Amino acid sequence: MGNPSQPLHTRLTELLRCDYPIIQAGMGGPGRSELCAAVSAAGAFGCLGMVKEKPEMIRTEIAAVRARTERPFGVNLVPSVTDPILLDEELEACFAAKVKVMVFFWDVRPDIIDRARRAGCTVIYQIGNLADAIAAERAGVDAIICQGFEAGGHIRGKVTSMVLVPQVAAAVSVPVIGSGGFGSGASLVAALALGAEGIHCGTAFLATNESYAHEYHKQRIVDASSEDTVYSDVFAIGWPPQSPVRTIENSVTRLYSDNLSGHGPDDFELDVIAQDGDEAVCRFSTYSPLQNMTGDLEALALYSGQLCGAINRVRPAGDVVREMVNDANHVLARLHLLK
Structure with a gap:
């Protein structure tokens, strides 16, 4: 962890060079340049969800993020579900554009981790069970996203984040990021208490103005319990x-x-x-x-993750980040952890 007097400053914020330990999930489709840039510009860490996208689109989206903000961001790919030739083209597009952070998901692929690290990238891997977390650390990742069963989208494991995060945090030495059910300041504080050093949010950012999700999808999240x-x-x-x-x-x-x-x-x-x-x-x-x-x-x-029950409106992504941070500070102050 970082300085106890600054509990929202963790090894994750140092690693990613962002202000707050909040990562926007890649979300292939909705996670495009407008959302990614808005999250990063607000001080959190945005990600482009470029799963199975053509290299031309990846290059265009990377350039679009950089035109909107100078803040750091990452690119999310899913190697095991992508045609090998396309995956090679995706990776080369990211490396040629000098993307600093790559976020991968699903099966742990040591060959892809090694390739990204040799290209000078910080590598984050999203996992859903303890065995994959240990395998990812052994393969050389810089941080691990620990996805719980309550998450939205594709789900890798069957254990809730409340149970899985502390197990993973105790088993690995790299920073752990909680995912699944996280999307508020209180849940950020809870993740830190569980041993994580940040949170990874999909549903909370899907229902934002900048998300590339259709308005129908956003409204269904707002309306859902x-x-x-x-x-x-x-x-x-x-x-x-x-x-x-x-x-x-x-x-x-x-x-x-x-x-x-x-x-x-x-x-x-x-x-x-x-x-x-x-x-x-x-x-x-x-x-x-x-x-x-x-x-x-x-x-x-x-x-959508189970967090949808806590979302009651579509709003700017920057407001989501700021509310999380303000609420986290209020919770910490209430717990007498922030002077």
Whole structure:
């Protein structure tokens, strides 16, 4: 940890050169340059969610962030679900653009970690269980995002963050970042108490003005209670078999309410229900509704963590950061930890 008189200054803020130990989740699709830049400009750490994106888009988005802010940011990729040729092109685009921080997820890939470190990058890996955390540290990562079961989007493990974070923090020496259910100042303080040195927030930033999520998706998060989220793998097209996600209940999850697990991409017919520009989007795919999409958005993957029950409006990402920090300081003062 950092200076006890400055509890929001941790090894993570030193590592990432940001003011506050708050990382915006990459969120492939919604996590584009406007959101990333807004979060970083507010003093937290923004990430571009560039999962399976073409290198041309990655270069454009990196340049767009830099045009909006001079603050540090990272790029999020998912090596194990990306075609190897495309992954190579993605990495080279990031390295050529001199991206300082790479954030990876899903299977721990020592070869990718080594490659990014040799390119001069700080490497953060998102994991969902203790074994993967230990493997990631052994492979040379600089920090670990510890994702709990209550998180939104693709979920790697089956243990809640309250239980998993302290286990991981006790087992590794690199900074640990809590993920899943975190999105407030109080939860930031709780993460620090559990041994983490920051938090990783997706749902809290998805429902912001700058998010590239469709307004329909944002409003569903605002309207949802925590009990409205569903853990399933019925949104399977585009990822390996049995890759569970947490989404807001919709017509698809209701249809499969008695059969939510055990599915893979080959179990479903390619039924086009929406368009993303010129690209067809199928029912049961891992696509979530984005700003330029048209079609049956209700039936797409409405990613959200259980935190949705605490979100009651869409607002600027910078306001989300500032409220988290102010609330954290108030909580610390109430606990007599901040003079």
